[in-house]
Amino acid sequence: MLVLSEHDVRELLDMESCIAAMEDVLARLAHDEIHNPLRFLMRPPASALMGFMPAYRGGGSPLFSLKEIVVAPGNSELGLDPHQGAVLLHDGKTGRLHAVLNASAVTEIRTAAVSALATKLLARPGARTVAVLGSGVQGRSHVDAMQTILDDPVIRIWSRNPAHAEALALETHALAAASIEEALDGADVVCTTTASREPILRRAWLAPGTHVNAVGASVPTARELDSDTVASASLFVDRRESTLNESGDYLFAVEEAGIGPEHIRAELGELLTGAHPGRVADDELTLFKSLGIAAEDLAAAELCVERARERGIGSEVEF
Numbered sequence: 001m002l003v004l005s006e007h008d009v010r011e012l013l014d015m016e017s018c019i020a021a022m023e024d025v026l027a028r029l030a031h032d033e034i035h036n037p038l039r040f041l042m043r044p045p046a047s048a049l050m051g052f053m054p055a056y057r058g059g060g061s062p063l064f065s066l067k068e069i070v071v072a073p074g075n076s077e078l079g080l081d082p083h084q085g086a087v088l089l090h091d092g093k094t095g096r097l098h099a100v101l102n103a104s105a106v107t108e109i110r111t112a113a114v115s116a117l118a119t120k121l122l123a124r125p126g127a128r129t130v131a132v133l134g135s136g137v138q139g140r141s142h143v144d145a146m147q148t149i150l151d152d153p154v155i156r157i158w159s160r161n162p163a164h165a166e167a168l169a170l171e172t173h174a175l176a177a178a179s180i181e182e183a184l185d186g187a188d189v190v191c192t193t194t195a196s197r198e199p200i201l202r203r204a205w206l207a208p209g210t211h212v213n214a215v216g217a218s219v220p221t222a223r224e225l226d227s228d229t230v231a232s233a234s235l236f237v238d239r240r241e242s243t244l245n246e247s248g249d250y251l252f253a254v255e256e257a258g259i260g261p262e263h264i265r266a267e268l269g270e271l272l273t274g275a276h277p278g279r280v281a282d283d284e285l286t287l288f289k290s291l292g293i294a295a296e297d298l299a300a301a302e303l304c305v306e307r308a309r310e311r312g313i314g315s316e317v318e319f
Contacts, residue, residue, distance in 0.1 A: 025299035030269030055294035062092020118288035127188035134193035135159035233287035
């Protein structure tokens with residue numbers, strides 16, 4: 001069995017290759033080649049929760065994957081990734097455990113890679129001004145993703161902690177913004193990557209034609225966007241079933257703005273297969289609601305394992 005540490009995963013999984021892997025796996029998902037059930041969450045009477053995210057890919061080399069992840073929002077204040085856990089890969093025929101990977105790095109990179117793919121598919125041609133709201137793990141990875149997918153972007157970073165925004169801007173050759181409104185000024189693309197449980201983004205602050213990647217809120221009780229933003233936007237998702245059951249951004253808009261399942265235009269995979277055209281007007285407000293799904297973990301982990309065996313990276317152990 002191969003064990004890949006956080007350092008190993010970061011060495012193996014570059015953003016450009018991960019974006020390509022996400023494009024492939026989401027198209028496969030749209031063709032029903034991958035089984036991706038809803039995640040199961042265990043919520044003890046504490047601030048942290050534990051999630052279990054299984055997936056299965058059939059075909060000539062069948063594969064089971066399972067990500068077990070503890071989400072501890074308070075970790076950000078400790079300088080730790082809020083996501084802690086492992087991704088397991090099992091042979092799809094025998095069930096033999098092939099690999100265990102650090103889930104923090106996998107989640108960090110593949111989440112931003114999917115946002116990059118959504119930006120490629122939905123942002124206006126020539127988009128290059130980006131607002132990243134949040135300066136934590138996902139803030140950093142989204143700066144990397146936007147710099148990978150866009151041509152010479154201008155990126156402004158806002159954080160509740162101005163010192164963190166300044167530090168990330170210096171590290172990534174971006175700009176720090178003193179307020180959300182300053183970050184949004186002239187933005188073609190907005191990435192919300194915070195741990196906020198209440199809206200930080202208002203519809204009135206967004207210019208016509210903006211594309212939004214809403215990433216930070218991943219449970220039904222939290223949201224980063226006000227309901228007017230969600231109701232006004234053309235909504236695209238990674239998985240309909242996940243959005244209807246797990247997205248606070250969507251569920252609050254159902255209650256407050258009266259939208260329903262038909263408000264979801266398409267899954268990203270349906271854009272990749274040509275089943276939906278995506279953006280249809282330059283002044284259209286597009287929104288990708290990211291929740292993260294197990295199929296993405298499977299694809300990212302499999303890519304890491306393939307490269308690790310080619311390069312002799314990681315630790316082989318008896319299990």
